Amino acid sequence: MSYEPKLVAFLCNWCSYTGADLAGTSRTKYSESVRIVRVMCSGRIDPTFVLKAFREGADGVLISGCHPGDCHYHEGNYKALRRYHLLTPYLVQMGIEPERIRLEWVSASEGNRFAQIVDEMTATLRTMGPSKVQATMANYA
Amino acid sequence: MNPQRIGVYVCWCGSNIAKIVDVEKVARVMARIPGVEVSREYKYMCSDPGQELIMKDIKELGLDRVVVASCSPRMHEPTFRKTLKLAGLNPYMLEMANIREHVSWVHENQELATAKAINLTRAAVHRVMVHAPLVQHEVPVNRATMVLGGGITGMTAALRIAGQGRKVYLVERSDELGGRAIGVGRAGPHMNSVAALLDNLTTRVNDSAYIDVLTGTVVGEVSGFVGNFLVRLANGTRELTVGAIVVATGTQPFDAKKLHRSGYGRFPNVVTSTQFEEMAASGRFTTESGKAPRRVAIIHCVGSRDSETHSYCSRTCCMDALRFSNILRDALPDAAIYQAYSDMRAFGRDAEEFYARTAERDVTFLLFDKLLPPTVSEAPAGDPYPLLVTMDEIATGIAIEVPADLVVLMVAREACSDAKDVAKLVSISVDKDGFFIEKHPKLDPAATTTDGIYIAGSCQGPKDIPDCMSQAGATAARVLAAITMGKVKVPATTATVNEDLCVGCQTCISVCPYGAVIYLDKHRVSRVEEVICKGCGTCAAACPAGTISPRHFTDNQVLQQLEGLLAAEEG
Numbered sequence: 001m002s003y004e005p006k007l008v009a010f011l012c013n014w015c016s017y018t019g020a021d022l023a024g025t026s027r028t029k030y031s032e033s034v035r036i037v038r039v040m041c042s043g044r045i046d047p048t049f050v051l052k053a054f055r056e057g058a059d060g061v062l063i064s065g066c067h068p069g070d071c072h073y074h075e076g077n078y079k080a081l082r083r084y085h086l087l088t089p090y091l092v093q094m095g096i097e098p099e100r101i102r103l104e105w106v107s108a109s110e111g112n113r114f115a116q117i118v119d120e121m122t123a124t125l126r127t128m129g130p131s132k133v134q135a136t137m138a139n140y141a
Numbered sequence: 142m143n144p145q146r147i148g149v150y151v152c153w154c155g156s157n158i159a160k161i162v163d164v165e166k167v168a169r170v171m172a173r174i175p176g177v178e179v180s181r182e183y184k185y186m187c188s189d190p191g192q193e194l195i196m197k198d199i200k201e202l203g204l205d206r207v208v209v210a211s212c213s214p215r216m217h218e219p220t221f222r223k224t225l226k227l228a229g230l231n232p233y234m235l236e237m238a239n240i241r242e243h244v245s246w247v248h249e250n251q252e253l254a255t256a257k258a259i260n261l262t263r264a265a266v267h268r269v270m271v272h273a274p275l276v277q278h279e280v281p282v283n284r285a286t287m288v289l290g291g292g293i294t295g296m297t298a299a300l301r302i303a304g305q306g307r308k309v310y311l312v313e314r315s316d317e318l319g320g321r322a323i324g325v326g327r328a329g330p331h332m333n334s335v336a337a338l339l340d341n342l343t344t345r346v347n348d349s350a351y352i353d354v355l356t357g358t359v360v361g362e363v364s365g366f367v368g369n370f371l372v373r374l375a376n377g378t379r380e381l382t383v384g385a386i387v388v389a390t391g392t393q394p395f396d397a398k399k400l401h402r403s404g405y406g407r408f409p410n411v412v413t414s415t416q417f418e419e420m421a422a423s424g425r426f427t428t429e430s431g432k433a434p435r436r437v438a439i440i441h442c443v444g445s446r447d448s449e450t451h452s453y454c455s456r457t458c459c460m461d462a463l464r465f466s467n468i469l470r471d472a473l474p475d476a477a478i479y480q481a482y483s484d485m486r487a488f489g490r491d492a493e494e495f496y497a498r499t500a501e502r503d504v505t506f507l508l509f510d511k512l513l514p515p516t517v518s519e520a521p522a523g524d525p526y527p528l529l530v531t532m533d534e535i536a537t538g539i540a541i542e543v544p545a546d547l548v549v550l551m552v553a554r555e556a557c558s559d560a561k562d563v564a565k566l567v568s569i570s571v572d573k574d575g576f577f578i579e580k581h582p583k584l585d586p587a588a589t590t591t592d593g594i595y596i597a598g599s600c601q602g603p604k605d606i607p608d609c610m611s612q613a614g615a616t617a618a619r620v621l622a623a624i625t626m627g628k629v630k631v632p633a634t635t636a637t638v639n640e641d642l643c644v645g646c647q648t649c650i651s652v653c654p655y656g657a658v659i660y661l662d663k664h665r666v667s668r669v670e671e672v673i674c675k676g677c678g679t680c681a682a683a684c685p686a687g688t689i690s691p692r693h694f695t696d697n698q699v700l701q702q703l704e705g706l707l708a709a710e711e712g
Contacts, residue, residue: 004253006707013215021213024242032253035260035706036243038214040634040694043652044678052700056707072590073677074570074654083682115247 005125007033007060007118008053012042012076015066015107022111030115031122034062041065043076047087050101054091059131060100060121064114067105077105099124100131145176145270148204149262150195152186152211154241161245163255167210170259174266178202186211192224199228206230206269210238210262231274233633233693238265260706267705271697275633280672282368283384284624287312289563291356292320294598294609295389296342301617303351307624310381311346312374313356318343320391326421328606329464330487330495335606363566366672367593368629385593385620388577389613390563390600395444395451395553403443403550404517410527411517411548413443414461421468426547428527434476434547437469438530441482444553446511451553453574456603458551459486463499465549470502478504479543481532483511507543508536517548554603567594568655576602587616591655592629595620634693635674636681640666642688649680649689658689 011017017038023030039045042065050061063084065077084103092098102121106114149171153159164182172180179198185191186209198204207230209221214237222232238261248254284307288299291313299309317323318339325335346352361375363386372381394415397405404411409429412420420426428434439462445455459482466478485506487496500506509515515532526544534541556575557563564571569589570578577596580588587595597616598609623629636657638649643666650658650667657673658680660666667689669680678691687696 008703008706018215021215021239021242024213024246027246029249030247032248032250032257035257035264036239037264037699037702037706039678039699040691041677041679044682044691044694046682046696046699048696049699049703052703053707056703058707073675073679076654076677076679079652079679079682 003126003130005033005059005122005130006035006057007031007062007121007125008058009034009036009062009064009118010039010042010045010049011036011106012044012065012072013038013040014072015070015105016042016064016114018108019106019110019114022108023115024111026111028111028115030118033122033125034118041071041073041076042080043071043073045080045083047083047090050087050091054096054100054131054133055137057131057134059128060102060125062117062121063101063103064106064117067107070107095136096131096133097128099128145206146178146202146204147176147206147208147266147269148195148198148202149177149180149208149266150186150191150210151180151182151240151262152191152209153182153184154211154245155184158211158241158245161248161251161254162240162258163251164258166255167240167258167262171208171262171266174263176270177266178204187217187220192220195221195224196228199225199230204230206234206236206272208236208238208262208265208269210240210258210265212241213237213239213243233275234269234272236265236269236272238262260708263708264702264706268698268702271695271701273692275692277633278631278671279628280368280631282624282627282629283370283382284308284627285310285381285383286385286387286620286624287370287372287381287383288387288389289360290320290389290391290598290600291315291318291354292389292391292598292609293322293339293342293606294391294613295320295387296346297610297613298387298389298597298617298620299352300342300345300349301614302620303349305621305625306351307621309352310372310383311352311354312358312360313354314359316357318346318354318356322606324418324422326418326468327464329460330491332464332467338606360566366670367623369672370593384624385595386567387595387597387616387620388563388567388569388600389597389616390557390560392554392599392603393557395555397443397550397552399450400443402514402516403440404528404548405550408517408519408528408548410546411550413550413552414458414465415552417465417549421465424472426469426472428546433473436477436479436526436543436545437547437549438479438481438528438543438545439465439549439551440515440517440530441480441551442511442514442553443550444555446483447514451555451574453602454486455553456486457554457605460492460495460605462549462551463487463496466499466504467502470504479507479530479545480504481507481509481515481530481543483509483514507532507534507541509533510535520544554599556600560600567591569594569596576600587612587619593623631672632676634676634691635671636669636676636678636689636691637671638667638669639688639690640664640668642686643667644686644688646685648683648685652679652683654679
């Protein structure tokens with residue numbers, strides 16, 4: 001079977017998850033690669049969640065929350081942004097290419113945008129090939 | 142751990158899911174996961190027979206947790222939580238997998254869609270294994286209300302609440318009630334007396350046995366939470382305990398000095414709409430020289446609908462400008478009256494008719510493009526009138542100069558300069574213009590995202606008197622509905638601290654957007670005030686010790702979900 005990337009998307013309940021629901025109700029088609037995890041706020045996304053996703057075999061991780069200024073909890077998305085900037089260099093140090101993680105703001109009305117981001121990321125992951133995290137972990141086991 | 146008894150229910154949603162996803166296969170794969178007692182598929186899980194199927198299994202098979210793979214939890218999570226509750230299970234022992242909006246409606250490849258549906262449902266099964274029952278608490282509500290702002294809106298809200306026999310503290314910063322309506326003579330389009338309205342409201346407020354009027358009073362600090370606020374007044378003499386707070390702090394007029402082209406502050410015969418109200422109240426219309434004006438130019442949108450100042454429409458100035466024209470015409474039958482406007486916003490009942498009637502009274506309307514507003518300058522020496530209003534009149538396409546001896550600027554209404562301080566005081570948000578943001582513009586326009594804090598009137602955005610009074614009534618009804626029950630439900634999905642492991646670093650306190658975490662000096666640990674917490678979980682993402690955790694979105698629950706989500710393919 002050809003390589004099918006596994007993309008884990010952490011979406012906030014109020015904007016991005018609702019945006020993904022809208023893609024559904026609008027019947028907007030996108031890649032099957034994405035598997036969505038709902039959190040109440042992008043500010044809830046603990047860096048551990050991202051590491052765990054890669055550890056369990058994800059080829060890419062998408063973090064998505066409300067646009068700046070639109071956070072249901074005032075400013076959780078800004079915290080997500082800061083944590084993303086702290087996490088990315090750390091991932092690179094561990095040998096995870098920076099293209100495998102993305103942070104995007106998707107509002108509840110941007111179903112098409114969500115679909116487009118998933119397709120873009122899937123195309124990138126497909127050209128990159130599978131993440132080496134699990135193989136590397138196996139060497140140390 | 143006790144052996145778990147999970148029921149998995151995969152929904153066809155008619156053909157919505159079943160057309161793309163092999164629902165039988167999903168159910169078959171789930172049945173093989175240890176802990177899954179029963180795994181079924183059914184045409185419509187949300188239908189009565191579907192829900193009865195779940196309830197029957199819970200009772201007969203002794204299920205202790207349930208997974209429903211169907212539509213978005215934003216759609217039917219409340220439905221299935223109720224199903225569990227009816228069958229005697231804690232409603233939080235449910236997890237849903239969204240295989241419609243996130244699978245069957247967005248994918249076309251049946252094989253890949255089915256594999257994805259299996260992953261999502263397996264993730265839900267792994268997650269539900271570590272769910273815990275949660276309890277929704279109720280806290281008692283103090284039935285008194287504080288209304289902040291003693292203008293028309295605040296007084297109306299106070300009277301409506303007091304009308305139900307509930308205590309109101311009406312707090313006004315200045316020394317008298319009335320707010321911005323003080324000094325306004327009449328209101329368009331019917332030219333009713335505003336003074337009479339104010340007199341009526343003020344008398345009733347002062348006479349009410351349920352309203353405590355606190356003029357000349359500033360609030361220093363607000364603490365507590367819905368149903369139980371503690372308000373410390375700035376002079377330190379008094380503390381109020383209230384269950385709800387209505388913010389009705391109104392607007393302030395735009396400072397026309399900020400717009401050089403308006404001429405305000407440079408030429409004595411340029412006045413603002415506020416100053417014109419004073420002239421109208423006194424009945425004496427004079428220019429600087431003490432004579433009655435012979436040519437009056439009224440300029441619209443000064444500080445409104447303008448990229449340099451405020452982009453929004455202030456909503457009330459068009460009608461005020463029409464009213465001013467009528468007042469002038471009554472007082473000065475021979476004066477020339479000009480209105481320089483860019484769009485006449487005469488909306489609502491009788492307003493357009495008022496505009497038409499005004500136009501019949503020898504008022505000249507001059508149209509400008511809002512991108513090219515008029516400029517006020519000093520007339521050359523020797524001209525009969527001291528001022529010149531220069532503009533491109535776009536109805537005729539001619540650049541014109543209007544000589545005038547009085548220019549009236551219809552200044553914008555803007556958020557009060559201390560609106561941000563008020564917002565901070567009661568933990569609500571302001572928009573880009575400084576107006577307070579409602580919970581939902583249509584579904585809940587009188588409430589805010591902070592429970593127990595309500596807004597009314599033009600502090601939410603410019604409004605005329607009828608709109609302010611209508612919203613004051615709506616806000617009062619919203620407050621009464623909240624306090625009458627005497628208790629309020631607190632969400633169950635709040636954060637909680639494991640105080641045995643907390644190191645007292647207070648990181649959670651620094652990131653909480655609601656001030657919901659307090660530090661217990663004596664025990665050197667953090668504790669969550671559950672009635673304030675909204676369950677966003679950012680404290681958990683920040684806690685270096687992993688000891689604070691939002692219920693229902695714990696680290697373990699998300700990590701288990703990820704394991705299920707990414708587990709190797711099965712049959």
